Amino acid sequence: MNSFRYDYAVIGGDMRQVYLTQLLAEENKTVCCSALCMTDTSGSAASVPLETALGSSAHIIGPIPLSKDGGFFHQSSLKKNIPLKQLSTLLKPGQRFSAGCIPEDIRREALEKGVCVSDFMQDAALAHFNTIATAEGVICEAIKSSPVNLHKSCCAVLGYGKCGRILADDLKRMFCYVTVAASFEEELAQAAIYADETLRLESFLLRINKYDFIFNTIPDITLTRKALSRVKPSAVILDIASAPGGIELTAAKELSVNARSCPGLPGKYAPLSSARAIKETIIKNERSSPCL
Secondary structure, X not given: OOOXXXXXXXXXXXXXXXXXXXXXXOOOOOEXXXXXXXXXXXXXXXEOOHHHHHHOEEEEEOOOOOOOOOOEOOOOOOOOOOEHHHHHXXXXXXXXXXXXXXXXXXXXXXXXXXXXXXXXXXXXXXXXXXXXXXXXXXXXXHHHHOOOOOOOOEEEEEOOOHHHHHHHHHHHHOOOEEEEEEOOHHHHHXXXXXXXXXXXXXHHHHOHHHOOEEEEOOOOOOEOHXXXXXXXXXXXXXXXXXXXXXXXXXXXXXXXXXXXXXXXXXXXXXHHHHHHHHHHHHHHHHHHXXXX
């Protein structure tokens, strides 16, 4: 049986990992951290080199997502980029490795080494919480980014998956006029129950100049240069889809359209709440599927 110096190593990410470090230490666990976005964790954990954290801890906890580009570890404090392959080579048999959106090749390599792997985004409760925090965050971004109120504004939500549903519902509760645009009939049928209007994507693009706020949740380029050229000058377009997103951002910049990608909103607007949800998921997973 392996003997590790630390119960947990919390590595990389954003303020969620900073708060998570503190919360785990409050559970009387030995905790180390590395490559956090903030080095001061109020003495709750030992700050160590990344290699030490990975080699000396029973449970390695990475960020959500583990990588933003699919190739490098998601962190902002180290001067050099860390390839995910380098990260996985440092894992040891008997460890548990948890993070969000773990690439399949990294998951497979870890399992082959005898590492127990948990993907946070495969946990239904945490994924649902993440959509709530993301919806709240993008609404905050919308309010900050526009000269008009959300109240009584015309809003379009592109896509009606988990995040699209919650976002559309939140906007309705703020008395926005909400249009849901999607490609799938089932999504449109579900959205018709709550939204003021539903449209197929091609129909929405013909009427895109009607909207004050456009929220994209579809991870496929939908808002092309042609579409962006038709939005009203005061419109705000916010993208919360996973990579590659749904906006031609270079075209938006060239056209002076107020459009941008908004990754990591739970870490920006609700890091403590998100950290609590992550900690609960970690404890639940350890109890239900202990590593042998």
